[in-house]
Amino acid sequence: MFRAFRHAIAGLAMASGAAACASYPQADVEKMRFVDAAGVHTHVETWGPESGEPVFLIHGASSHIGTWEPTIVPMLKGEFLVAAYDRPGMGYTTDRPPGSDTLALQAKVAAETIEKLGLKKPIVVAHSWGGAVALRLALDRPDLVSGLVLIAPVAYDWPGGVDWYNYWSANPLSGWVFNNLVAQPFAGASVRSGMAGAFAPNLPPEGWLDAARVSLAARPESLRANGEDLVAAKREILGQQARYPQIKVPVAILTGDSDRVVSPTIHSMQLAKTLPNARIDVVAGAGHLPQEIAPDRFRKLFDWVRTNK
Known part of the structure; x- marks a missing residue:
């Protein structure tokens, strides 16, 4: 579960330091768009015609807006008004107020971002841990x-917990040292390796890691935010999973049968059986990013939701 960094970061704290420091994609923050949502100065981006039906994207762990840009945004922006945001502490959303590790606050930030952007009942598309946020959004709002x-x-x-380095990243005493000093010489390469590993058994499409700007997830602030989210994940999931039958809107689920990060049996397949109005597509041989391996099947599910909403 949540092994997005495992391939290269294992043994990080014991490694000797002959490595280059992580580098991050440069951006002109002053030209970026932000909205204030639930006390979080939230980075947002939009694409497509303002008159289009709204779509709202929620990214997962160890990621940010950029993971939508290689495939999903180009697929939808010609027809729909597509909006995405960086969750608290991730990407260019640097705010991380107390309680940000709760799905209640995460969903509140998503809800107020939707409202601030003026989106009228969008279709919400979410990946991985973003799926937990989307479920809470549908429950609470x-x-x-x-x-x-x-x-x-x-x-x-x-079963089990999350990888050890998340506890180090989230720890209020050791976290700063781990995220800013211990991890940084290796973090950029580790994030890239981990994201590539999340595609397994597939390979990332050529240029995908650069197009998605995955190295942003290696920033110290993002490591801390991600660690806090994942350390709290089991507690937060246990607090909402009994409520899922309350969700009445159509829910489409795309998963890969070879996902080594989030078990398709424990999560997607059980959810499809629980929700009153759900449809699932299991992509044979796909890992944790089935939308990149089978974008046509993503689009069919998206169109099903659109037709049945």
């Missing part, structure tokens, strides 16, 4: 959501 498209979502309690 059903008035804001017309349907969900969940990609390899985290939905239920699972």
Whole structure:
């Protein structure tokens, strides 16, 4: 579960330091768009015609807006008004107020971002841990959501915990040292390696890692935010999983049967059986990013939600 960094970061704290420091994509923050949502100065981006039907994207763990840009944004922006945001502490959303590790606050930030952007009951598309946020959004603010498209979502309690480095990143005493000093010489390469590993058994499309700007997830602030989210994940999932039958909007689920990060059996398949209005597509041989391996099947599920909302 949540092994996005495992391939290269294992043994990080014991490694000797002959490595280059992580580098991050440069951006002109002053030209970026932000909205204030639930006390979080939230980075947002939009694409497509303002008159288009709204779509709202929620990214997963160890990621940010950029992971939508290689495939999903180009697919939808010609027809729909597509909006995305960086969750608290991730990407260019640097704010991380107390309680940001709770799905209640994460969903509140998503809800107020939708409202601030003026989106009228968008279809919400979410990946991985973003799926847990989307489910909570649909539970807490059903008035804001017309349907969900969940990609390899985290939905239920699972055996075991999360990888050790998340606890180091999230620890209020050791976290700063770990995230700013210990991890940084290796973090950029580790994030890239981990994201590539999340595609397994597939390979990332050529140029995908650069187009998605995955190295942003290696920033110290993002490592801390991600660690806090994942350390709290089981507690938060246990607090909402019994409520899923309350979700009445159409929910489409895309998952890969070879996902090594989030079990398709524990999460996607069980969720499809639980929700009253759900449809699932299991992509044979796909890992944790099935939308990149089978974008046509993502689009079919998206269109199903759109037709049935």
